[in-house]
Amino acid sequence: MLSYLVRRILLALLTVWAVSVLSFIIIQLPPGDYVTAYIAEQESMGNVVSESEAANLRAQYGLDQPIYVQYAKWIGRMLQGNFGESFEWRRPVMDVIGDRLTLTVILSLAAVLFTWIIALPIGIYSAMRQYSLADYLFTFFSFAGVAVPGFLLALVMMYLGFKLFNLDAGGLFSQQYEVAPWSMARVWDLAKHLPLPAAILGLEGTAGSMRIMRANLLDELRKPYVVTARAKGLSELRVVLKYPVRLALNPFVSTIGYIFPYIVSGSIIVSLVLSLPTVGPVLLKALIAQDQFLAGTIILLLGIMTVVGTLFSDVLLMLLDPRIRMEE
Numbered sequence: 001m002l003s004y005l006v007r008r009i010l011l012a013l014l015t016v017w018a019v020s021v022l023s024f025i026i027i028q029l030p031p032g033d034y035v036t037a038y039i040a041e042q043e044s045m046g047n048v049v050s051e052s053e054a055a056n057l058r059a060q061y062g063l064d065q066p067i068y069v070q071y072a073k074w075i076g077r078m079l080q081g082n083f084g085e086s087f088e089w090r091r092p093v094m095d096v097i098g099d100r101l102t103l104t105v106i107l108s109l110a111a112v113l114f115t116w117i118i119a120l121p122i123g124i125y126s127a128m129r130q131y132s133l134a135d136y137l138f139t140f141f142s143f144a145g146v147a148v149p150g151f152l153l154a155l156v157m158m159y160l161g162f163k164l165f166n167l168d169a170g171g172l173f174s175q176q177y178e179v180a181p182w183s184m185a186r187v188w189d190l191a192k193h194l195p196l197p198a199a200i201l202g203l204e205g206t207a208g209s210m211r212i213m214r215a216n217l218l219d220e221l222r223k224p225y226v227v228t229a230r231a232k233g234l235s236e237l238r239v240v241l242k243y244p245v246r247l248a249l250n251p252f253v254s255t256i257g258y259i260f261p262y263i264v265s266g267s268i269i270v271s272l273v274l275s276l277p278t279v280g281p282v283l284l285k286a287l288i289a290q291d292q293f294l295a296g297t298i299i300l301l302l303g304i305m306t307v308v309g310t311l312f313s314d315v316l317l318m319l320l321d322p323r324i325r326m327e328e
Contacts, residue, residue, distance in 0.1 A: 004318065005315070008311055008314055008315075009311070012307045012308070012310075012311050015303075015307050016300075016303065016304055016307055019299075019300060019303030019304070019306075019307070020075065020078075020296075020300050020303075021071070023296050023299035023300050023303065024067075024070075024071045024074065024292075024296050025067075026299070027287070027290070027292045027295045027296050027299070028067055028292070030290060032290065033058070033063050033290055033292070034061065034063065034087045034088070034289060034290045034291055034292065035054050035057045035058050035061070035063060036290070037288075037289050037290050038057070038087075038289075039054060061087055070292075074293065074296065083293065083297045084293030084294075084297070085293060086286070086291055086293060086294040087289070087291045087292075087293070087294075088285070088286070088289045088291045088294070089291075089294070093293055093294050093297045094297075096282065096294060097279050097282060097294070097297070097298060099277070100277055100278055100279045100282060101279055101301065103172060103190075103276075103277055103278055104278040104279045104280070106190070106194070107172070107194065107197060107198060107201065107276070107278060108201075108305075110194050110195075110198035110202075111197075111198045111199075111201040111202035111205070112202065112205075112256075113198075114195075114198050114199055114202040114206065115202040115205045115206045115209055116209075118202075118206045118210075119205075119206045119209035119210045119213060120209075120213060120252075122138050122210050122213075123209065123210045123211075123212070123213025123214045123217065124213065124217060124240070124245060125138075126138050126139070126210070126214045127213070127214045127217035127218045127221065127248075128217075128236070128240060130218065138210065139211075141207070142206075142207040142208075142210045142211055143207070144207075145203045145204055145206060145207030146204055146207045146208060148203075149269075150200055150201060150203065150204060150269070150270045151269040151270050151272075151273050153200050153203065154197075154200050154270050154273045154274050155273060157169050157196060157200065158170060158273070158274070161196075169196055169274070170273075170274045170275040170276075171193060171274065171275045171276065171277075172190055172193045172194065172197070172276055172277060173186065173189055173190060173193060173277075174189050174193075177189045177190075178277075197270070197274055197276055200270060200274075201270060209252065209255075212251060212252055212255070213248060213249075213252055216247075216248035216249075216250070216251055216252065217240075217244055217245060217248040219248070220243075220244035220245075220247050220248050221240070221244055223244075225243065226239060226243075226244055229242070229243075246320060246321075247321065249320055250317060250320065250321055253313050253316045253317055253320065254313050254317060255313070256309045256310070256312055256313040256316070268280035268281060268283065268284050272284075279298050279301075282294070282298065283295060283298045283299070286298065
């Protein structure tokens, strides 16, 4: 088990390095740079930026150097805990995304928790009552959940909340707590605002996870060991929960690594609609402005979330399935 974990951690570190290279290359692909976008913005406002001023800006931000030099400096600073300075915000990157990153992780965990609480029992029930009325109803709602875009659901929820209850469904905090320091009152206010955006973001994942769990469990229930357990006179609930559910969780657990970045990247439009203070809108703005250190850091953190999630799912799979431990 220890050798398995060591190999996984080494592969995770290698993957993080590869993600850092790819993220830095990707944000360099569009033509121009931040100074080009800045000049275009100034010209749209009627201001003129001279060539000497543009050259000074590129030298100030290090954009006049080769890409590998820029990358080496970025990684060197990052290893020291310095992720660079945002060109547009004129502040260190971590100051820009610090609170937003914390709220993004909290919202992602809440959405995953919502997904698991809803998808697991419904998937198990649908497999145990295949082709029943409840199974058809859950199937219908799962397809509807996949088909309905998150931003549309957010708009509907905001409209209903305002129309029926005279409540503002947007944001993660009340107005008096938006810029307040962290306290128990602010945490409680966050907890009150968290369920709605978590449910909206987790709905599509819930619909897909329900289908995955149902299909996996149906496959396990047809295997000989389940028939043998039933022949021994075990109750249906014990037959299902003892081994089939545990083995059917394998593909379900293996998707953990993709849930977090999927929620963050898929929440950009929902975050804009609901005015959520997450990193999604900041990433969109940074990509448009070609703010390379800010955009690169956020993309790198999304990659790290994927790697950590995948490592976590590998450990869970090893604990759930003895066959994996036997192979090791």
